Amino acid sequence: MNAIEITNLYKNFGDKHAVDGLDMTVPKGAIYGFIGENGSGKSTTEKCICGLIPSTSGEIKLFGKDHKDGEVRSKIGVLIEAPGCFPNMSVWNNMKLQAANLGIKNENEEIRRVLHLVRMDGAANNKFKNCSLGMRQRIGIAFALLGDPKLLILDEPINGLDADGMRIMREILTDLTQNHGCTVLISSHILGELEKIATHYGIIRGGRMLKEMTAQELNENCPTYVYIKAADMNKALAVSEKAFARVEFDEERDEIRIYDKFTAEAVAGYLYGNFGIAVTELGTAKISLEEYYIDLMKEGK
Amino acid sequence: MENANVLKFEKPGFFERLKGMLGVDFYRLFHTPLFYIFIAIAAFIPALVSMGGGQGESAMYTNAWQIIAANSPLYVISDMGEYANMNMVFIFGGIMVSIFIGHDYQSGYVKQLFTTHAKKQDYMISKTLLGAFSMLCMCVTYMIGGIISGAATGLSFQINAGALLCAILGKMIMSLGWASLYTFINIIFRRKFGISIALCFVLGTGIPVIGAAALVGNSAALNIFLYGSSVYACLSADFISVLVCLACSVVWTAIYNILGTVVLYRRDVY
Numbered sequence: 001m002n003a004i005e006i007t008n009l010y011k012n013f014g015d016k017h018a019v020d021g022l023d024m025t026v027p028k029g030a031i032y033g034f035i036g037e038n039g040s041g042k043s044t045t046e047k048c049i050c051g052l053i054p055s056t057s058g059e060i061k062l063f064g065k066d067h068k069d070g071e072v073r074s075k076i077g078v079l080i081e082a083p084g085c086f087p088n089m090s091v092w093n094n095m096k097l098q099a100a101n102l103g104i105k106n107e108n109e110e111i112r113r114v115l116h117l118v119r120m121d122g123a124a125n126n127k128f129k130n131c132s133l134g135m136r137q138r139i140g141i142a143f144a145l146l147g148d149p150k151l152l153i154l155d156e157p158i159n160g161l162d163a164d165g166m167r168i169m170r171e172i173l174t175d176l177t178q179n180h181g182c183t184v185l186i187s188s189h190i191l192g193e194l195e196k197i198a199t200h201y202g203i204i205r206g207g208r209m210l211k212e213m214t215a216q217e218l219n220e221n222c223p224t225y226v227y228i229k230a231a232d233m234n235k236a237l238a239v240s241e242k243a244f245a246r247v248e249f250d251e252e253r254d255e256i257r258i259y260d261k262f263t264a265e266a267v268a269g270y271l272y273g274n275f276g277i278a279v280t281e282l283g284t285a286k287i288s289l290e291e292y293y294i295d296l297m298k299e300g301k
Numbered sequence: 302m303e304n305a306n307v308l309k310f311e312k313p314g315f316f317e318r319l320k321g322m323l324g325v326d327f328y329r330l331f332h333t334p335l336f337y338i339f340i341a342i343a344a345f346i347p348a349l350v351s352m353g354g355g356q357g358e359s360a361m362y363t364n365a366w367q368i369i370a371a372n373s374p375l376y377v378i379s380d381m382g383e384y385a386n387m388n389m390v391f392i393f394g395g396i397m398v399s400i401f402i403g404h405d406y407q408s409g410y411v412k413q414l415f416t417t418h419a420k421k422q423d424y425m426i427s428k429t430l431l432g433a434f435s436m437l438c439m440c441v442t443y444m445i446g447g448i449i450s451g452a453a454t455g456l457s458f459q460i461n462a463g464a465l466l467c468a469i470l471g472k473m474i475m476s477l478g479w480a481s482l483y484t485f486i487n488i489i490f491r492r493k494f495g496i497s498i499a500l501c502f503v504l505g506t507g508i509p510v511i512g513a514a515a516l517v518g519n520s521a522a523l524n525i526f527l528y529g530s531s532v533y534a535c536l537s538a539d540f541i542s543v544l545v546c547l548a549c550s551v552v553w554t555a556i557y558n559i560l561g562t563v564v565l566y567r568r569d570v571y
Contacts, residue, residue: 050416053569071312074418084413086329086404093332097325097410102417103313143413153416 001064003028003151003183004049009058011044011207018044019055020207026185026200028063031177033198034187035293041207042187043080046155049185050078062151074102077149079157083140087129091120091139094128095146102147114142119168133160141169145176152176154186158193166190170197195289203296210296222287226258226267229281236277243270255281313418322419322427330401330431336438339397343390343439344446350385351450361385365451366460366536369444370468374533376514376523387443387472388507388531391479394436395501398483402428403494412570421565425484425558432480440473464538471534471546478527478550479505481557488561507532527553 004026011019019041026032036042047053049060049067060067062076085094092111099107115121118138123131131139137160144152152173158166174197176182188194201218203210213221227250230236237256240247244267246259258267264282271277313321330336347368350361361381362368371383378384405411414424451458483501490497503509507528514523523529530549533542 047569052412052415054567070318070418070420073416074313076416078413078416080412080416082409084409084411086408086410089332097328098413098417100321100324100328101414101419103317103321 001028002026002061003030003063004032004185005059005061005064006045006049007059007061009045009048009060010056011041011048011053012056017207019048019058022058022204022207022209024202024209025212026183026202028183029177029181030200031173031184031186031198032200032202033191033194033289034185034202034204035191035194035289036187036204037297040204042204043155044207045204046080046153046185046187050076050080050153052080075147075150077144077146077152078154079137079140079144080153080155082136083143085128085136085139085143088127090125090127091115091131092124094139095143098143098146104147110146111142114145117145117172118142134162134165137161138165138168141172145172148180150182152182152184152186154184156188157186158188158190166193169193173197191290191293192288201289203293205297218289218292222289222292223259224284224286226260226262226264226282226284227253227255228258228264228267228271228279229255230271231278231280235275236271236279239271239275239277240267315423318419318423319426322414322423323430326427326431327434330435333401335397335400336435339393339435340438340442343393344442346389347443347447348450348453351447351454351456362451362456364460364536365448365456365458366465368447368451368456369465369536370472370538371532371535373537374519374521374524374535376510376519376529376532378511387440387447387469388528390436390439390443390472391475391527391531392502392505393439394432394476394479395483395486395505396498397435398428398432398480399487399494399498399501401431402484402487402491403497406491407494415570422558422562424565425481425488425561428484428487429477429481429554429558432483433477436476436480437473440469440476444469460536464536467538467540467543468534468536471538471543472531474543474546474550475527475531475534476550478530478553478557481554481561482527485557485561485564488564504528524549 002025004024006022006024009019009022010017022041022045034042044053048055051068051073062072065072095111096107099110104110115124118141120135120138120142123135123139137157141157144154158169161169173184177184186194199215200213202212228236233256237247237249240256240258244258244260248257250257264284268279268282271279351368367386369387371386375383482504486500487497490500510523510526510528524533524545527549530546534546
C-alpha cells in the first residue's frame with residue numbers, strides 16, 4: 001500500500017490548469033522530495049491532498065482510502081506556508097488549541113514531546129508574534145507532528161532555518177521515517193538539503209509529473225566525473241574529447257568535465273604525459289540533484 | 302517500518318470532533334478582549350439610549366421594559382423608541398462574529414483546522430453556537446443595563462410578566478438564527494472582511510425587512526425573516542410568539558448551516 005496515490009489530478013483556476021493530469025505515487029515510509037519551479041503546481045497539489053482546496057477532477061488516495069476520509073485525515077500532519085497560529089497567543093496555547101482540535105487526550109505531554117523534538121522547549125511561553133521566522137518554521141513542524149501523524153506534508157519547511165535548524169530537521173524527518181513508520185512529502189527549493197534525506201523524488205512542471213524516481217535511480221542518473229582546469233584549455237578540451245567517453249565544458253565554472261572510468265590522477269597523467277598539457281586544477285565530483293534538475297528543466301524547454 | 306496491513310486509524314465521531322472545536326472556540330472567546338468589550342457595550346447602550354431619549358411627553362420610553370422590547374410588533378419604524386431595543390444586540394453580534402471569523406482566516410487557523418479530520422459542517426455548527434452564545438450574553442448584559450438605566454431615569458416597571466418573559470425568551474432564541482446568518486456571510490466573504498462586517502451590520506439593523514414593510518405594510522408574513530421574528534418578540538408576546546421565534550430561528554439556522562457547509566466544501570479554504 002502506498003501512502004499517497006494520485007491519479008489524473010486536475011485543478012483549474014479559471015482557464016488555467018494549475019495541476020494538469022498529475023499522477024504521483026509516494027511509497028509508505030518514504031521521504032518524497034517534491035521538486036518544481038515556482039508556479040509548477042507543487043503547493044496546489046499539496047493543498048488538494050490536504051483538503052484545503054477541492055480538485056477539479058482526479059483521484060487522491062491516502063493509505064488506500066479517499067483523502068477526505070475522516071479516519072485517515074486524523075493521522076496527517078501538515079505545514080503549508082506558515083503555521084496557522086494566533087499571533088497574540090503563546091506558542092503553548094496555540095498548540096493546546098490544535099491538540100484539542102485533534103482530540104489528543106494527554107495534550108500537555110504531547111506538546112512537550114513535539115516541542116522538545118524541534119528543540120523549541122524554551123519558546124513555549126513566547127507569544128507567537130514575537131517568534132523569529134526560523135522559530136516559526138520549527139513551531140510549524142511541531143504543529144504538524146502533534147498526534148503522531150503517519151503522513152507529513154511539508155511545504156518549504158526549511159525556508160528561514162539556520163544551519164542548525166536544517167540539521168535538526170534532517171534528524172527529525174529521518175527518525176520519523178525510519179523509527180516511527182511515518183511517510184514524508186516535502187517540497188523545497190533547497191535541493192542540496194533535500195538530497196541529503198530524500199528516498200524518492202517527484203519532479204513537476206506545468207502541473208504535470210515530469211519524472212518520479214528513487215534516490216538510487218537519481219544516483220545512477222547523476223554520474224561521478226573528473227573535472228580539470230589546464231593552462232591551455234582549448235587543447236585540453238580537444239584532446240579529451242578524442243580520448244574519453246564523454247566530455248563537457250562547463251562555461252560557468254570554466255572547467256572540463258570528463259565522464260569515464262579513469263581517476264583524476266590518471267587523466268592528468270595522460271594529458272601531461274602524452275600531450276604536455278599541464279593540469280592546474282583537478283578533482284572528482286558528482287552531479288548534484290540541483291544540476292540534474294536544472295538539466296532536466298533545460299531539456300524540457 | 303510498520304506493515305501496511307496493521308496501520309489503523311481512529312475515526313473521531315461527530316460529538317468528539319465538535320467537542321474539540323467548541324472547546325477551542327470558547328477558549329478563544331473567553332480569552333479575547335473583544336468579547337468583554339461587546340458585552341460591556343451591550344450593557345452600556347440602554348443607558349445611552351434611555352438617557353438621551355428626552356423627558357416627559359417627548360420621552361422615547363415611558364416604561365423601562367420598552368428598552369428591552371417594543372410594545373407591539375411594528376416593522377415599519379414610526380419612532381425610535383419602537384426600534385431601539387434589545388434587537389440592537391444582533392447588530393453587535395454581527396460585528397463580533399465577523400471579527401472572530403475574520404481572525405480565523407487571517408491567522409491561518411482555518412487552514413490548520415481543515416487539514417485535520419475536522420469537517421466543514423462542524424465549523425459552521427461551532428461558529429453558530431459560539432455566535433449565539435455571545436449574543437445571549439449580550440442580551441443578558443443589555444437587560445441588566447436596561448433595568449439599571451430604567452431605574453436611574455425613573456421609568457415605570459409595570460408589566461405583564463408572562464409577556465415580558467416571552468419577549469426576552471423569543472429574542473434570545475433568535476440569537477441562534479442571527480449567528481448562523483453571520484457565520485454564513487463570513488464564509489461567503491471570507492477574503493473580504495470589510496464587506497462581511499458591512500453586510501452583517503446592514504442585515505442586523507433590519508433595513509431590508511424595514512424596507513419591505515414600507516412596501517407591504519405591517520404584515521405578519523415578515524415574521525419568516527430573522528428581523529421580523531425578532532421584532533415579533535415584543536411586550537405583547539405570548540407562547541405562540543416564542544414558538545414563531547423558535548421555528549424561524551431553527552429553520553434559518555438549518556438553511557444557513559447547510560448552505561455554508563456546501564460553500565466550504567466547494568470553495569478553496571484560502
